[in-house]
Amino acid sequence: MWRLVTSLTALVSTSKSSTLNQPASTSKIWKSFTTEMARHGISSHDCTPFITFVLGGPGSGKGTQCAKIVDTFGFKHLSAGDLLRREIASNSEYGSTILNTIKEGRIVPSAVTVKLIQREMESSDNHKFLIDGFPRSEENRIAFERIMGAEPNIVLFFDCPEEEMVKRVLSRNQGRVDDNLDTIKKRLKVFEALNLPVINYYAEKGKLYKKPICADQCIRNRR
Ligand code: C5P
Ligand code: MG
Numbered sequence: 001m002w003r004l005v006t007s008l009t010a011l012v013s014t015s016k017s018s019t020l021n022q023p024a025s026t027s028k029i030w031k032s033f034t035t036e037m038a039r040h041g042i043s044s045h046d047c048t049p050f051i052t053f054v055l056g057g058p059g060s061g062k063g064t065q066c067a068k069i070v071d072t073f074g075f076k077h078l079s080a081g082d083l084l085r086r087e088i089a090s091n092s093e094y095g096s097t098i099l100n101t102i103k104e105g106r107i108v109p110s111a112v113t114v115k116l117i118q119r120e121m122e123s124s125d126n127h128k129f130l131i132d133g134f135p136r137s138e139e140n141r142i143a144f145e146r147i148m149g150a151e152p153n154i155v156l157f158f159d160c161p162e163e164e165m166v167k168r169v170l171s172r173n174q175g176r177v178d179d180n181l182d183t184i185k186k187r188l189k190v191f192e193a194l195n196l197p198v199i200n201y202y203a204e205k206g207k208l209y210k211k212p213i214c215a216d217q218c219i220r221n222r223r
Pocket of ligand 2: 062063079081133134
């Protein structure tokens, strides 16, 4: 179940169950999300952007869950990591800097990432945005607020145990330059040092919904 979190002390994995494989429409985990959207009174005719940030460590399931939210609620999904990888593939002027930063598990300068997000948001007909893997740092968050002049309506956080994240990343075989043990360790350190403060910030603002993700191990043990 999604839980509204108002302090960092509550950001600890506690769940004994996982509903990860259920379709979003039938899963109870989306009830709070739907309620929040209704509270903001968004409809398909509404032109005011409704911004959802989706946070979680590497391999916590952000992309998988975003695909379900898109299917169910019709959001425009923007993955910051995918936008950066696309920039590398397009041989842009920032390509090699982005590639080196990703290989090191570090955070790409916010001006670059926010510009990519801004371009996608401004060229979209959709007004409901699911921005995945962003903001990764306070610098990301502040740059977004400054450049876009907007804050998220809600923030989702997939709280997954570290060993489960490592296992998932090492087994997902997507050919990514950063899906190796060395870089994963760096990414986890960066997540803890730079992303947790952002998560705490949104918790204190009453905008954070946390979904604890249980390790596969827990599921197997219950069968
Ligand atoms: O979210 P994803 O795992 O696809 O991100 C891959 C990498 O892209 C991150 O480890 C980081 O190097 C970079 N990234 C970033 N800033 C973001 C999102 C991703 O620098 N906001
Ligand atoms: Mg992703």
